[in-house]
Amino acid sequence: MPLLDDNTRELVAAELAGLKNPVKLVMFTQEFECQYCGETRHLCEEIAELSDQISVEVYDFVADKDKVDEYGIDKVPAIAVVGAKDYGVRLYGIPSGYEFAALLNDVKTVSAGEVELMPETTAFLEGLKEPLHIQVYVTPT
Numbered sequence: 001m002p003l004l005d006d007n008t009r010e011l012v013a014a015e016l017a018g019l020k021n022p023v024k025l026v027m028f029t030q031e032f033e034c035q036y037c038g039e040t041r042h043l044c045e046e047i048a049e050l051s052d053q054i055s056v057e058v059y060d061f062v063a064d065k066d067k068v069d070e071y072g073i074d075k076v077p078a079i080a081v082v083g084a085k086d087y088g089v090r091l092y093g094i095p096s097g098y099e100f101a102a103l104l105n106d107v108k109t110v111s112a113g114e115v116e117l118m119p120e121t122t123a124f125l126e127g128l129k130e131p132l133h134i135q136v137y138v139t140p141t
Contacts, residue, residue, distance in 0.1 A: 003043050012050050015104055019053040019111040026080040028073045030061040036094040040077035053111065083110035099138060
């Protein structure tokens with residue numbers, strides 16, 4: 001049974017129609033004790049059906065340790081949004097509600113290979129001397 005209804009599928013397809021470059025949704029799951037892993041995988045697959053620029057790779061968090069390490073995944077469900085290169089965009093948990101819009105925005109940004117930032121933000125980032133790890137936590141409401 002689809003997670004996206006027909007109207008939502010049409011809207012998402014229109015949103016993804018202008019993707020510039022291919023994007024992989026690299027999804028990490030596991031067989032046991034993973035709430036929403038199945039739904040997250042299904043959602044990634046449904047999104048990929050809506051654009052020929054999107055593909056999905058699925059890995060097991062336990063069995064595919066090399067891929068877990070390669071992408072720096074530390075919990076499941078997880079999605080790494082990867083374009084021409086890996087920009088480090090990761091989503092943990094099921095991207096539902098507002099997080100679904102964030103996933104679509106991530107896909108578009110990674111596809112474009114660039115992000116528009118205010119000059120002050122660009123200057124701050126250029127001044128960093130070591131990697132910066134940012135995490136945003138959300139809860140369903």
